[in-house]
Amino acid sequence: MAEFLTLESAIAANVHDGDVVALEGFTHLIPFAAGHEIIRQRRRDLTLVRLTPDLICDQLIGAGCARKLIFSWGGNPGVGSLHRFRDAVENGWPRSLDLDEHTHAGLANRFVAGAAGLPFAVLRAYAGTDVRAANSTIANVTCPFTGEVLAAVAAIRPDITIIHAQQADRAGNVRLWGITGVQKESVLAATRSIVTVEEIVDNFSDDRNAVVLPSWTVTAIAHVPGGCYPSYAAGYSERDNDYYEAWEDLSRDRAVFEDWLERRVYERGSA
């Protein structure tokens, strides 16, 4: 059953140096507060997994928490580059970063295989691309029924998946809606999971077919209203597009970024 913890305790108990850590939420419901808590607790040598690393991984990479990134599109959506990610890949600052890169469909299916308890997933993808050639977690597989050659992608099973959701009930069941990305698959694929939530409610209203993760599939829940800012939680907040645009200048320069890190992450207490 999910345990209700503070965010600080949930991260301290469940995220360890060297872990494979998935932080999911496709533009919507990105668990920023949890990412900042990982930075504050100075975790190191993490393998981060996210389809779209977004600002959250840019911040974790710039803070020196990651040694590897498994991803499928590493940009600042609609704005441009992730400069901390680029600095790590291009210049090895603050340390070098190994890459395991996929397409969205490929990485989503790696989570699907992990959630399904299968060793790999199958899709029609990667043929003829250098993405295929650059990556050891992609292979060809021949359909035993039709003979078609398809791509196999290795299952991914994170040590821990962290997501943000709109609601938990008092029994620890989790509900999220709107753009649901790959959250359900990434939690079910992981050994442990932390969910930060906007609100804890007595009972879920049953008027929509939203994703529900039963309490027994979740390790810890932390009540963190606004924990996905500057992304958003449908029904609770709007995406702060200005923040995403401001990140372009804020993240470009190492010193400016480190000043931001000091003031906005280290000097702030846990939520």
Add this chain to the structure above:
Amino acid sequence: MKRAFTTDEIMTIAASRELIGARSCFVGIGLPSIAANLARSLHSPGLVLVYESGTIGAKPTRLPLSIGDGELARTADIVVSVPEIFNYWLQPGRIDVGMLSGAQVDCFANLNTTVIGSYEHPKVRLPGAGGAPEIATACPRTIIVMRQSKRTFVAHLDFLTTVGFGVGAGSRASLGMPGAGPSVLISDLGMFRPDPETFEMILTSLHPGVSVVDVRNATGWDLKVSGELIETAEPTDEELDYVRRLNFGTSAEATN
């Protein structure tokens, strides 16, 4: 008097015209999103816009900054998960047209969105693949929109992220790619369509005021020109009004 227009405007308007008659379009952010939203506002009100965030039938009133903006979900007919959008909707070829962009394109309309320089030690690390490779595989046809220069229209890609026509005739079939591939490549200078025999992209239309020499000077390969070269129709007042109303300046090209 004719109204002035920018090269980005004619490129976007030309791309939106290519969506006339399409039922559905899988849309990337940046230039493709502008063109697809223009098409839906202007001449294809029933066009189903599909974003990789899982929003199907999105009807944004202003240009989204990201593919996951709240307005896309609020206005969509349905919202599905990321595995579902790729596995159930894109992969079987249910989405008619894919609209793509890139940092580099070659003469067979293959795209690079991954690195400039070597993969191991890139000069510029770009965002990577996203949804483009599967869009290019599965959609019955694709449209490519990107600004043209010798840096972007290159003889050899630094990295092949997304297959257009591979190495030419027969490539897509041998790679098991069901879609027909790029029907058109649209730049800020002109339009290029595949030669029916070789599948090399050849110049078929010049935007108003642009010469063949201009296009050659901005192309890194030995460009072939169609025997039936035409001029792209000038933007109508209505097209220009709509493209400007779409808040043209807000959405930077995601691949920078």
